[in-house]
Amino acid sequence: MAPQLLSSRTFKSLFDSVDTFLFDCDGVIWKGETLIDGVSQTIDLIRSKGKNVVFVTNNSVKSRRQYAEKFRSLGLSSVTQDEIFSSSFAAAMYLKFNNFPKDKKVYVIGGEGVLEELQIAGFTGLGGPEDGEKKAQWKSNCLFEHDKSVICVGLDPNINYYKLQYGTLCVRENPGCLFIATNRDAVGHMTDLQEWPGAGCMVAAMCGSTEREPIVVGKPSSFMMDFLLQKFGTDSSRMCMVGDRLDTDILFGQNAGCKTLLVLTGVTSESDLLEKGNKIEPDYYTRTVSDITKLMDSPSK
Amino acid sequence: MLSRSVASAVSQVSSSTSSLLPNSKQLFSFKTLSGYRSSSFCGGSIRKINHKPLRMTSSSMTPRAMASKQLENADQLIDSVETFIFDCDGVIWKGDKLIEGVPETLDMLRAKGKRLVFVTNNSTKSRKQYGKKFETLGLNVNEEEIFASSFAAAAYLQSINFPKDKKVYVIGEEGILKELELAGFQYLGGPDDGKKQIELKPGFLMEHEHDVGAVVVGFDRYFNYYKIQYGTLCIRENPGCLFIATNRDAVTHLTDAQEWAGGGSMVGALVGSTQREPLVVGKPSTFMMDYLADKFGIQKSQICMVGDRLDTDILFGQNGGCKTLLVLSGVTSISMLESPDNKIQPDFYTSKISDFLSPKAATV
Numbered sequence A: 001m002a003p004q005l006l007s008s009r010t011f012k013s014l015f016d017s018v019d020t021f022l023f024d025c026d027g028v029i030w031k032g033e034t035l036i037d038g039v040s041q042t043i044d045l046i047r048s049k050g051k052n053v054v055f056v057t058n059n060s061v062k063s064r065r066q067y068a069e070k071f072r073s074l075g076l077s078s079v080t081q082d083e084i085f086s087s088s089f090a091a092a093m094y095l096k097f098n099n100f101p102k103d104k105k106v107y108v109i110g111g112e113g114v115l116e117e118l119q120i121a122g123f124t125g126l127g128g129p130e131d132g133e134k135k136a137q138w139k140s141n142c143l144f145e146h147d148k149s150v151i152c153v154g155l156d157p158n159i160n161y162y163k164l165q166y167g168t169l170c171v172r173e174n175p176g177c178l179f180i181a182t183n184r185d186a187v188g189h190m191t192d193l194q195e196w197p198g199a200g201c202m203v204a205a206m207c208g209s210t211e212r213e214p215i216v217v218g219k220p221s222s223f224m225m226d227f228l229l230q231k232f233g234t235d236s237s238r239m240c241m242v243g244d245r246l247d248t249d250i251l252f253g254q255n256a257g258c259k260t261l262l263v264l265t266g267v268t269s270e271s272d273l274l275e276k277g278n279k280i281e282p283d284y285y286t287r288t289v290s291d292i293t294k295l296m297d298s299p300s301k
Numbered sequence B: 001m002l003s004r005s006v007a008s009a010v011s012q013v014s015s016s017t018s019s020l021l022p023n024s025k026q027l028f029s030f031k032t033l034s035g036y037r038s039s040s041f042c043g044g045s046i047r048k049i050n051h052k053p054l055r056m057t058s059s060s061m062t063p064r065a066m067a068s069k070q071l072e073n074a075d076q077l078i079d080s081v082e083t084f085i086f087d088c089d090g091v092i093w094k095g096d097k098l099i100e101g102v103p104e105t106l107d108m109l110r111a112k113g114k115r116l117v118f119v120t121n122n123s124t125k126s127r128k129q130y131g132k133k134f135e136t137l138g139l140n141v142n143e144e145e146i147f148a149s150s151f152a153a154a155a156y157l158q159s160i161n162f163p164k165d166k167k168v169y170v171i172g173e174e175g176i177l178k179e180l181e182l183a184g185f186q187y188l189g190g191p192d193d194g195k196k197q198i199e200l201k202p203g204f205l206m207e208h209e210h211d212v213g214a215v216v217v218g219f220d221r222y223f224n225y226y227k228i229q230y231g232t233l234c235i236r237e238n239p240g241c242l243f244i245a246t247n248r249d250a251v252t253h254l255t256d257a258q259e260w261a262g263g264g265s266m267v268g269a270l271v272g273s274t275q276r277e278p279l280v281v282g283k284p285s286t287f288m289m290d291y292l293a294d295k296f297g298i299q300k301s302q303i304c305m306v307g308d309r310l311d312t313d314i315l316f317g318q319n320g321g322c323k324t325l326l327v328l329s330g331v332t333s334i335s336m337l338e339s340p341d342n343k344i345q346p347d348f349y350t351s352k353i354s355d356f357l358s359p360k361a362a363t364v
Helices: A008-017 A039-048 A062-075 A087-097 A112-120 A126-135 A161-173 A199-209 A224-233 A246-256 A270-274 A293-296 B006-012 B074-080 B102-111 B125-135 B150-158 B176-183 B191-195 B225-237 B261-276 B288-297 B310-319 B335-338 B354-358
Strands: A020-023 A052-057 A084-086 A105-109 A122-125 A151-152 A178-181 A238-245 A258-261 A285-287 B083-086 B115-120 B145-146 B167-171 B186-189 B214-216 B242-245 B304-305 B321-328 B348-350
Touching: A008 A258, A008 A293, A039 A052, A039 B125, A052 A062, A052 A224, A062 A084, A062 A112, A062 A285, A084 A224, A087 A178, A087 A224, A105 A112, A105 A161, A105 A246, A105 B310, A112 A122, A112 A126, A122 A126, A126 A161, A151 A161, A151 A199, A161 A199, A178 A199, A199 A270, A199 B261, A224 A246, A238 A246, A246 A258, B074 B321, B074 B354, B083 B288, B102 B115, B115 B125, B115 B288, B125 B176, B145 B150, B145 B288, B145 B335, B150 B176, B150 B242, B150 B288, B167 B176, B176 B186, B186 B225, B191 B225, B214 B225, B214 B261, B225 B261, B242 B261, B288 B310, B304 B310, B310 B321
Parallel strands: A020 A052, A020 A238, A052 A084, A105 A122, A105 A151, A151 A178, A238 A258, A258 A285, B083 B115, B083 B304, B115 B145, B167 B186, B167 B214, B214 B242, B304 B321, B321 B348
Antiparallel strands: none
């Protein structure tokens, strides 16, 4: 069925059929550091009607704790750390659930968020933002050391050759080295005014040099969904995934059997959605999250 | 890894890429190797060469069912061809160290009247700079015998009549800048952009020049987020902007001690953010092969391609219909060659090119 524009009639049936709303963040709740209009009231309204609210973000630059702070600074102080599932957290959980030995080290090409989540889970993460200052030395007989057993790659605005080389050598030469990607989003709204290269860029750089494909823990991989379903003990058919990106958010929801709602405040426009080449169709779409507030109050036709 | 979107490559190439002109061999006249006249290629009056669309895949080649043979009769191979094309990293040198026996081997081949050509995917230097490197290592090689992927990028833009009023954004090193300059193209970027920082703050908008008509991506040790974003913006927002890659080698021998992440990494990053495949001008694309066969008027069946990498050098030779010789002095080991996962079988293999000096059975 073609995606339906959310109306007061269709909204009521959607709202009554779900217990939990999963929200993506970039392009849905905020754009860069700017809150999208009407989001705060909408989240409060959804909660007041007895529904659960969960936030699932592929952006690995921050930890869950740092995201809770961001929500607070934007006026959404009702959001707690336990309701936030970032891909930085997912990476640490992946290693934990696979019993990755705590004495082995992880090299991080990404932000502080990943380092913090690794530390909380009891792992040793090295690299991260400070390696953005390092320069590779290519002198004769000078060997570049590389002793880590996992490379975790996420969005990294401090990407440089040193990090690419470090990660490449670990994956190519350390036996059994894991290559984990937090996510593969091509671009995202890192600032409110324009899109910027996403983790998909850094991950593809590493694929280019290692000739290997990574284990992806973020959307649309089902890892975070399996984790959520187990944690909340709920049925995916009683969940609605709200996101701005078809090939991560909507696919993530569809793969698990959730209902899906696309908003147009992020990377996807209405013409992107409706164009012939598009194969991913959400159940519903609407302009912005705050349409939920408008539709909640209007009588159904 | 080899199914680059040829279709999109072809559709982006302008209509001037019809098949080679029947008398294209006469475009550049050459005497025998020992006394050849240099062409007016470098920057002067350049004849337009009509190139076939960039071919990347091995779809046009006969499947090679036969396993590679160890080179036992070097003389026979040498006598069967007129031209040797050598890769450089891992064949002639490793980092800045010459591989044993190379000078004598090249001298011997020249003495036998063979034409020597050097084709490297390394885009950090221009042909002129490579000429200096050969000289520093004591090798007698002319600039016109060298074809680096930096040169290939400029030559490609010339072959499609890339407008001189459009600019090229370069994610790569000096070699590309020098070759573009020699060919008369305007460029932006290069190593200097490695110093540029960005701060992802509210209200910050990164601007980019709208007259950038091509982004050229190659090996770049000064790679950073600024360049990735600049290139991404040009490719996504400037109508018709070309995305050209000098090469996609996963790793390269920057030093003799170990491998280093190669151009495939930088190109991969731009593919990741733009979700577009590039036009590749370096090996294994046949662009450089077509170019030099045309320039020197040589038949491809009279060429032996000598390289250390299966998915670039050997595939390049095979796609071009040449004989192929793998040397084990670079990135490929005998176990990689013989692995059941390997689908690329060169005609012959040997340990290093100086095995040519012992005509019979070189030990591997």
